[in-house]
Amino acid sequence: MRYDDSPPLPESRSSISPDRPWFARRPALTVALAALAPTCLAGWVLAQVLTGSDSGGRQPEGMPLAASHTTAGSDAKASASPTPAPGTGPGTAASPAQSPSGAAAPAKGPLTGRTVVIDPGHNTGNFQHSAEINKQVDIGTNRKECDTTGTTTNSGYMEAEFSLDVSRRARALLEAKGAKVVFTHEGDRPWGPCINERARIGNEAAADAVVSVHADGASAGNRGFHVILPARVKGGAADTAKIVGPSRDLGERIASNFGRTTGSSPANYLGSGTGLVVRDDLGGLNLSTRPKVFLECGNMRDDKDAAQLMSPEWRQKAAQGIADGITGFLGG
Template sequence: MLDPGHNGGNAKAPSVINKQVPAGRGETKPCNTTGTAADSGYTEHAFTWDVSQRVGNALSAKGIQVVYTRYDDNGVGPCVDKRAETGNNANAAAVVSIHADGSTSAGAHGFHVSYSNPPLNSAQGRPSISLADDVRDSLRDAGFATSTYLGTNGIYPRADLAGLNLSTRPAVLVECGNMRNAAEAATMASPSGRQRYADAITAAVLSYLAG
């Protein structure tokens, strides 16, 4: 399952996306957010949608069944708990949630990959860690720098992400880079840059599924 972060209509539906939903570990959080954007105005939701489509098309061409949490970039939501539910109901062999960060810290750049930690079920243990390692290794092999500001060596375990906490399938979230960094924003805004991200994520999923 591919989970393109956010959605193009979220900004026009605050009453929907601000509603509290289950986030795992006894917590709640807003249904969704608008996501971030580059200084140029290029949005995270557009980036994640485009990359997910490229990844999905490449995987489908290999005979792999692909399920998405959303099928356009002009809707609202779905909420983070429903995104996890989609992967669970599909019995997905792997779940990859695609995002981009918006840190304003000076010099912050690079990607990081998160998984739910401490694990709440067996899928969140070794399977999710292995998937995270495959995504990290593939992005790094493709020439993308690991994060300078979050995590270690491109890996950032977290306990606060609902989509990961509520997943019963191997699941990771990748922040492909920092949209507030001019160089990374330019890569994300370019079709060739998005293809590079997609190729790396596709290779990671194929590696993981191959065992």
């Protein structure tokens, strides 16, 4: 079927004058080119089949590039720049340089070669595992429950959620300074770990500093933060003689930086306004062989403190205060 906008049909042979062959009307050059065209086309198609590309090995336009993987020890090169790793939040600087295997290269900074252990207090699953966390464990000088549930705000925001969030924020800040950061848990286990295991993780990591992150559950009206320092204890597997001094230094630096960064005041209900408290009944401190402190960032049962603890912006400040205190302690 022929439409009005279709090109005219070729002249039929019957319309050619009988005294001249139909092909005689074409110039000799046209005939020669027509004869060569099929041969050239066939040659070009054969070249594409053999090379698999349109020119010089380039991928034809409009076709997606195949994924490129670089394996250690191979000579392969990626044909495109690697996709930058996602940042950790608003305002994040350009992603770190990529290693040959594609993984982010460790940051270099004032804490390069240092190991920090962060211990996010409690676990959101502890509420459903009371039998497990109530089992007694040896803390050297005594026996205590494996762990506790932690507290909540009056609206139900859990201490375990708070502590893990602040810990992760602090980790990002410390890793940016070159530190190796080890967690006692990532919130990916059903309950725990027990207090003796938390201490063991710090010891086995040969940590230069250990900080356990918490929030208090005192009565309303009690406000502010405090840092818990290890007392001098000895008994069984507990012997804090070597860590009492450096732990106090760590605690003082965290208290100073935490207060300045968050704008919070030292607790008004213990510590005589210093923000420092010494205790001999915490297994995580008694069993530690590395400088270690507990930080109670505020009182979840006080509405004013709770409002701060539930604020992501304030939690970032809290993490900054912790990271700055650790950095100062380690001489970074």
